[in-house]
Amino acid sequence: MGQIEIRGLSIDYRKPKSDETFTAVENVSLSIEKGSFVTIVGSSGCGKSTLLMAIAGLIPRARGSIQVDGKEVSKPGPDRAMVFQDASLLPWRSVHANVRFGLELQRWTRDDIDERAMRYVRMVGLGAFADYHPHQLSGGMRQRVNIARALAVDPDVLLMDEPFGALDAQTREVMGDELLRIWERDKKTAIFVTHAIDEAIFLGDRVVVMGRNPGHIRDVVDIDLPRPRTAVMLDSPAFVAYRKRLREYIAADMQSLQMVEDVV
Ligand SMILES: Nc1ncnc2c1ncn2[C@@H]1O[C@H](COP(=O)(O)OP(=O)(O)O)[C@@H](O)[C@H]1O
């Protein structure tokens, strides 16, 4: 039994201005072990965000079940923290006060909140920027604040939806390294959505490959690379083989999309 057990999950959306529904995710089953790092890849529109939001308890499901630690997910909870692509920081609050925010919603004492928030600000390398406001930070720094904020509340599961999607390639690599460094410290269960194949392989213990029409799981690839992961691994024969295998899936998906568009 995994910490997260998803069985026969389907999610329907209502079509705009109509009573019809359409199925965004169909019959997804997945078991995620406690403390593992799972990445999800797939072309745009295949239901990655939908799946993540369902685990977060932010959207209802049509069929199937999602259990976290044996409990059916019905709403968001402090056991699951979410990081979105666009750093959703409060602009009028400093870095420290943004990280404090999540803690203020829980029952911590004031001193604990200050100290704990600062610890996580330092953990993501922003100790010198604690009093800065979001507009004074780079995109990468803002995302670090988001990650600090998510981790500070001590969730069991960290859900990340393309958290580095808006960053340039170099910053992205650095952030990936840092995320792994932090994750290796306390091994929270992590689910990380990306459409970058290398990132998915580099970070993950397993890569879940999704396909579309409707969104489903095509394959789950175990990534048998040692940890800590390092940049030299990107050129290793094993990494190259994973990359090739995953690219073929995505290419096939793009082709099928092209055919749909040709018909339309
Ligand atoms: N709130 C919504 N209402 C209706 N359709 C939606 C909604 N959110 C997403 N969709 C549709 O569901 C499908 C999956 O979307 P999404 O989960 O965002 O995919 P991904 O994150 O993989 O790009 C897409 O076809 C998208 O247009």
Ligand SMILES: [Mg+2]
């Ligand atoms: Mg998405």
